[in-house]
Amino acid sequence: MRVVSGKFGSRSLKPVPGSKTRPTTDKVKESLFNMIGPFFNGGTFLDLYAGSGSxxxxxxxRGIDKAILVDHQYLAIKTIKENVEMTKEKDSFQVYKMDSDLALEKFSNDNAKFDFIFLDPPYKDQKMVEQLEYIKKSSLLQENGIVICETDDNVNLQDDVDGFSLIKQKKYGITIISIYKIKG
Structure with missing residues (x-):
């Protein structure tokens, strides 16, 4: 596992030990960023199920100013902190050990706004539709922000989730990347 491109490109990243976390492969990660824009000029990125933080x-x-990483698992948080340390840019990251729903509530209470929200929960624990609805209701996205959902081919996300429109979707093996934007 490595950073694919940008200022940290080719640096190795540690995976989370054990089998509780499924890392996004380098191939899927590269494709995901090709879909949303290969490079950025600032912005904020929320990874709600951060795993290793990759x-x-x-x-x-690739140019995001600030990334917020959330995971509820101790080993994931430990790995994220080690991987962030490798960047030598700790101020570009905030790491939270908490449940994803509690994190969304916290960010809502803080009036936080994100340009990108990445949802990649354990495939067996899908609650993306509910979380998308909460993101919309709580106004957690910037005006032109997007939500990126990573699922497997057993999960059937609708083209239009209440308040969102599907703008892109691609399949990579059993992995599906779906990108949503708020309607209107």
């Missing part, structure tokens, strides 16, 4: 680190490597 997707958020990739976002900062």
């Amino acid at each position: 997707v958020a680190i990739e976002a900062v490597s």
Whole structure:
């Protein structure tokens, strides 16, 4: 596992030990960033199920100003902190050990706004539709912000989730990347 491109490109990242976390492959990560824009001029990125932190680190490597990483698992948080340390840019990251729903509530209470929100929960624990609805209701996205959902081919996300429109979707093996924008 590595950073694919940008200022941290080719640097190795540690995976989360054990089998509780499924990392996004380098191929899927590269494709995801090709779909949303290969490089950025600032912005904020929320990774709600951060695992090793590789997707958020990739976002900062490609020009995102600030990445917020959330995971509820101790080993994931430990790994994220080690991987963030490798960047030598700790100020570009905020790491939270908490449940995803509690994190969304916290960010809503803080009036936080994100340009990108990445949802990649454990495939067996899908609650993306509910979280998309909460993101919309709580106004957590910037005006032109997007939500990126990573699922497997057993999860059937609708083209239009209440208040959102599907703008892109691609399949990579059993992995599906769906990108949503708020309607209107």
